[in-house]
Amino acid sequence: MSQVVDYGTALALILREAAPFAVERRTLAEAGGLVLAEAVVADADLPPFDNSAMDGFALRAEGKAVAAGAEFEVAGAQVAGDEAARADGGAWEIMTGARMPEGLDSVVPVERVEVLARDGKGRPARIRLSADVQPGDNVRLRGQDVERGTTVLQPGRPVDSAAVMVLASLGVDSVAVRRRPRVAVLNTGRELVDDPRRPLASGEIRNSNGPFVSARVDAAGAELVLRETVTDEPADFLAALARALAAGADVVLSTGAVSMGRHDFVPDALRGIGADIRFHKVAIRPGRPLLFARLAGGQLYFGLPGNPASAAVGLRFFAEAALRALTGLAPERPLRMPLAAPWRKRAELRFHLKGRVELADGALRARVLHGQESFKVQPLLVANAWIVVPAESMALEAGDMVDVYAPGHAEGLKIEEVMQ
Ligand SMILES: Nc1nc2c(c(=O)[nH]1)N[C@H]1C(S)=C(S)[C@@H](COP(=O)(O)OP(=O)(O)OC[C@H]3O[C@@H](n4cnc5c(N)ncnc54)[C@H](O)[C@@H]3O)O[C@H]1N2
Numbered sequence: 001m002s003q004v005v006d007y008g009t010a011l012a013l014i015l016r017e018a019a020p021f022a023v024e025r026r027t028l029a030e031a032g033g034l035v036l037a038e039a040v041v042a043d044a045d046l047p048p049f050d051n052s053a054m055d056g057f058a059l060r061a062e063g064k065a066v067a068a069g070a071e072f073e074v075a076g077a078q079v080a081g082d083e084a085a086r087a088d089g090g091a092w093e094i095m096t097g098a099r100m101p102e103g104l105d106s107v108v109p110v111e112r113v114e115v116l117a118r119d120g121k122g123r124p125a126r127i128r129l130s131a132d133v134q135p136g137d138n139v140r141l142r143g144q145d146v147e148r149g150t151t152v153l154q155p156g157r158p159v160d161s162a163a164v165m166v167l168a169s170l171g172v173d174s175v176a177v178r179r180r181p182r183v184a185v186l187n188t189g190r191e192l193v194d195d196p197r198r199p200l201a202s203g204e205i206r207n208s209n210g211p212f213v214s215a216r217v218d219a220a221g222a223e224l225v226l227r228e229t230v231t232d233e234p235a236d237f238l239a240a241l242a243r244a245l246a247a248g249a250d251v252v253l254s255t256g257a258v259s260m261g262r263h264d265f266v267p268d269a270l271r272g273i274g275a276d277i278r279f280h281k282v283a284i285r286p287g288r289p290l291l292f293a294r295l296a297g298g299q300l301y302f303g304l305p306g307n308p309a310s311a312a313v314g315l316r317f318f319a320e321a322a323l324r325a326l327t328g329l330a331p332e333r334p335l336r337m338p339l340a341a342p343w344r345k346r347a348e349l350r351f352h353l354k355g356r357v358e359l360a361d362g363a364l365r366a367r368v369l370h371g372q373e374s375f376k377v378q379p380l381l382v383a384n385a386w387i388v389v390p391a392e393s394m395a396l397e398a399g400d401m402v403d404v405y406a407p408g409h410a411e412g413l414k415i416e417e418v419m420q
């Protein structure tokens, strides 16, 4: 198929091929950063028992305040880790996190108590309250944080540090997740030089897409299994592709050689090994010659155009959509924000623009940067977001709402960059 497809069609074709990976169980230590495949229901209360929030004395208030000046014998002591104890009145010395003695319901912090007498070991034996105590003061009730039976995590949520905190609190030892996609990167072009110490010969350039795409693959939560630079010889390319598949790649990303030139061999080379090219060319700018195929072994193939911004867009808006789907993440939804300044386009294409989210009078707004040409890399330094303008919007005014995406699907907008 070599007909130009629109963005929606391209995305639907990708999502049709990117079926989520099988569900696996992993320990919490292994699951960090992976995406939950099943909901997690709390099978315990948090906290698991009523306990003290303060070092102090546990009392029985029984629904009414205990006034300052009241005196109590100290009848026992309870430290974090002590098992359940029964109190028959009086006050119990208690530590933060210690189980409340049964029969007591409030805690007065040690600094609001006067110790009137001590026993032979120097421990408080009699106390007087120096402040009123309200019923339930400084007691953390069983289930007050998480009630047993509550669904605490939904499928599709990454196992981030917050999820680990809750799962570990509940004593969950393993979770159902999907593994990280394995990605291989092939950079095509005889003009490319990888070794930064090697002087450039006439016509040569540095390979920037290779390091860039590799870094972004990592930031997208995938595992880079191979990166190679290949010449414009189809045989070299196919040999490298075979090594990528042998390395276990689920997704292969190539850069370059997908346009109209005599050396743009990727489509034919792929056809030659039985790949099913699902689309080649999308009505977008930059990155129009983007190619997407399913290889004979089922792996997904994205032929990203060689210009750096085009490769970046193909990765961000097409390959990352596939990476999300493989791990069970729902399709991404953009932020909506007003445009900082008018912006016009001449082509009825969907534009993915290097943009900057700024803070103005406490509100966020999005600015389309200068230097949108796809060969330019310097504007990427200033950009902190992508601004997307649909094909049909030709003229936008300041204040018009636009779709804004973070630099990568797995990262939010970097607010510290916005604030600068
Ligand atoms: N006659 C036409 N020419 C071009 C068309 C077209 O429709 N008709 N499309 C243009 C567009 S749009 C793009 S984007 C590029 C895409 O070209 P390819 O994907 O075939 O890529 P190359 O030709 O190999 O390279 C394009 C450009 O990017 C530089 N490049 C390539 N790889 C790297 C790398 N790893 N690091 C840094 N820079 C790289 C390469 O040197 C070229 O300058 O085609 C247009 N032409």
Ligand code: MOO
Residues within 6 Å of the ligand: 284, 285, 286, 287, 288, 289, 305, 307, 310, 374, 375
């Ligand atoms: O669309 Mo190409 O991707 O302009 O450079």
